Amino acid sequence: MVFDTEKFIPGQSVDCVIVGFDKEGLKILILRWKLVGLWGLPGGFVLKSEDLDKAATRVLNERVGISLPFLQQFHTFGKKDRRANETRFSHLSKMQVPQTFLDWFGQRFISTGYVSLVNLNDCDPKPDHLSDLIHWCPLHELPDLIYDHSSIVEGAIDFIRNQINYLPIGRRLLPEKFTMKELQQLYESILEKKLDRGNFQRKMLKLGIFIRHEKHLEGGAHKAPYLYSFDGDKYDALLKKGIGFAS
């Protein structure tokens, strides 16, 4: 076996919904399991002497190479049959796999779901030893995922939408410099509704957490937009009270 099951707490796992954003919209990081060719979320187990949060941080670091990620627990999935419903694994037992592996993966797991907001450009996604492919998949084009991972993603998105004013949405998902339009599109992707351009811009700028830079240069037969970045300290201070967006 590739890992030593003795080191981990049995029956306890973490699953990470790693969210990115680019001009196409929100993306979720998924990976394909070698043995069965099915897609799932990056996840892992909890070391016997490791904080639960730490386990999630470790998974994230191993998977996308981000060492100080934004990571927040949102729900613990504890249905007794949440893995038993997965029939696509059943042939595995007939394969040439060590019994300890089968025993470990055959147990019931209670899994805690974490959301991470990352900047796609800062990521260096790497498959793990169980997976052969890793993919930033547009949220609305996700394939069927193993186990209950599809509903874990759904829970994560609901959580983000619900907590939108208290999560570092812009700061974590956008690159250092961005245009107001990009920020607006980000909020629109999450809320899945159009926002008024003028009102959004005014409301945002009134928050006083932006630094305005030189003009955008690149193409487009139109007025070039300003580039903004966040004033980190002011952003963090305001986030505690909630960063309201134009609803």
Add this chain to the structure above:
Amino acid sequence: MVFDTEKFIPGQSVDCVIVGFDKEGLKILILRWKLVGLWGLPGGFVLKSEDLDKAATRVLNERVGISLPFLQQFHTFGKKDRRANETRFSHLSKMQVPQTFLDWFGQRFISTGYVSLVNLNDCDPKPDHLSDLIHWCPLHELPDLIYDHSSIVEGAIDFIRNQINYLPIGRRLLPEKFTMKELQQLYESILEKKLDRGNFQRKMLKLGIFIRHEKHLEGGAHKAPYLYSFDGDKYDALLKKGIGFAS
């Protein structure tokens, strides 16, 4: 031993923050452990073939005799030392307690916290086999609780405050019939701030989820207030969208 540790998932527990309300304010149900004389939250373990939510429901039913409780998971507490920090248990090992018991309680537990909103009048609190006293304690008079239970309560209250518009606050915490003043005091207890009487009343009544009954009769040298109850269907329908209160 009083229970068979073989039946339960090792290392996994649930803790319930059971919240009630009366004219004195918010109350939390706590119980005192026989062996050590310390107060803690009602909690329990998860059967090997039982949903996590079901375990919490079972604990609640056993503790306050409510069979269809409002119960919602809010956070999973997974710090590796969340129980190890409790030194007041250390003498237990010297006592006359079965080794299986010590082994079980000595493990690291990852515990999922649940909030329950109950009507004090409908409750019939019963201590369990490990506790000798059960007590509805005013939120702001809570004693030191074992392990990290104090921070679990804190997390629960933060959760309620945060989700106040999406939780059946009035419906679950108040008796069938209540006055507007009682409803207002309930919101004030949770938010820990005074609300304007007139604005609160108007905003609430505009929601259209109330049924107005005959006049209150009992004492007080003043105008008797109306009694209200909730229109259950309308309440539930509105709750999904959020029941806004006067902030």
Add this chain to the structure above:
DNA sequence: ACAAAAGTGTTTATAATACACCCATGA
């Protein structure tokens, strides 16, 4: 008739919404 608390109304301030106007840019 008075105090106390309930019910209701009024005014003002603030924020949300819709939409209009002008400006800069590259084709």
Add this chain to the structure above:
DNA sequence: TCATGGGTGTATTATAAACACTTTTGT
């Protein structure tokens, strides 16, 4: 110069907040 999209302004509406007035009741 024209189309496109950016930046900003304005009018309207809705909501929040503060507080005043009236009503009912028991003493």
